[in-house]
Amino acid sequence: MGVLMSRRQTVEKVQKVSLAVSAFKDGLREQPAARRRAETGGTRRGTLEQTVQEAEEEASAGPSQPEEVSASKAAWERLRDGRGVEPEEFDRANRFTPPAFIRPQRELHDDEPLDISLEQREQVLNDEMCEICEVWTAESLFPCRVCSRVYHDGCLRRMGYLQNDSAVEVTETAHTETGWSCYYCDNLNLLLTEEEMYSLMETLRQCKIIPETSLTLDDFLHYKHLVHKQQFERPMEEAQEERATLQFSALDPDKKGHIEWPDFLSHESIQLLQKLRPPNSLLRLLTVKERERARAAFLALDQDGNGFIGEGECHRAQHAWFRKHQKETPSCNVSISHVGPMSESSPASSGSVKSPEKTLLASEQEEARPIDWPRFLRENVAYILAARPNSAAIHLQPPA
Secondary structure, three states, X not given: OOEEEOOHHHHHHHHHHHHHHHHHHHHHHHOOHHHHHHHOOOOOOOOHHHHHHHHHXXXXXXXXXXHHHHHHHHHHHHHHHOOOOOOOOOOHHHOOOOOEEEOOOOOOOOOOOOOOOOOOOOOOOOOXXXXXXXXXXXXXXXXXXXXXXXXOXXXXXXXXXXXXXXXXXXXXXXXXXXXOOOOOOOOHHHHOOHHHHHHHHHHHHHOOOXXXXXXXXXXXXXXXXXXXXXXXXXXXOHHHHHHHHXXXXXXXXXXXXXXXXXXXXXHHHHHXXXXXXXXXXXXXXXXXXXXXXXHHHHHHHOOOOXXXXXXXXXXXXXXXXXXXXXXXXXXXXXXXXXXXXXOOOOHHHOOOOOOHHHHHHHHHHHHOOOEOXXXXXXXXXXXXXXXXXXXXXXOXXXXX
């Protein structure tokens, strides 16, 4: 897993290192571009640093637009380092140093089967001290609904992770069943290893996607067409384009006509994880809280207690993980014992309309294939991870 270096006792050290790195980078910028290319000539390994450097060289080769070049360079650096958008005027004197994130690494045993017992429950405990300042106070601590970390709202503000709108959301939801995801769990991109992140950045660059920009439906479909053609060397079929359109609608819940960059990045990150890693590896990413929610969901659906549920119930559970985002719902009951057919207005039902006979036949076929607890986990793990962000967008659209 990744490591967050945001401890109080290391703040001064990190600040000094940050100043030294900034000074070093400033010195590099003053050197001629030709000299930098000569010093880094020869065979270079494919790394995130190389991707950022190539983006800088491409920008410097184009028209002289210092502000646009600087903004593009900063965007690629933030994407590489897993950092969010920083304010243009950042008052660092009154803020803590943002956490330095080290991307996770794959272990040799990651792909081996993982035994997660249904009967053996796990105790869910939150940390006692604030993750940022490591101080316990009588003030209310805001717990993350995914991990065990807790935070002071004042510490989150000084870190720059709590603005006016998000402050109200945290206050209203942190202590409810809906919950709130901390800045670490909210960013699905931080689950990627350095190699996986490099692969994603290369794909974005080849498809000319500019970091930190919103995408319209045409942009999204054009990107999906390019990626599909690169992978399979053939155009997308009509049914695949329809699924991409449904995914765009799920990423644009407010119907603004475009999807925001964080939602697009989370969608691409979870899709890349689903593509490159087997379910056993994804299961190791689940936290204690997420495993307990999955147990509660399965036990609620297994009403006769025989250890099996129908395939239709499993599919409905995949949709239910995202119900926490519905504003009309006061809280999200993780037991999802109330799961029923999708409403006509839900994203799952926005596909083609089926006749009652076909629907009944499909339902009978689904119920005839029982699903046990291990298979339920494997088929739901990607959707459980995709439901982590606080955004109302659905970052991985379940099948209809």
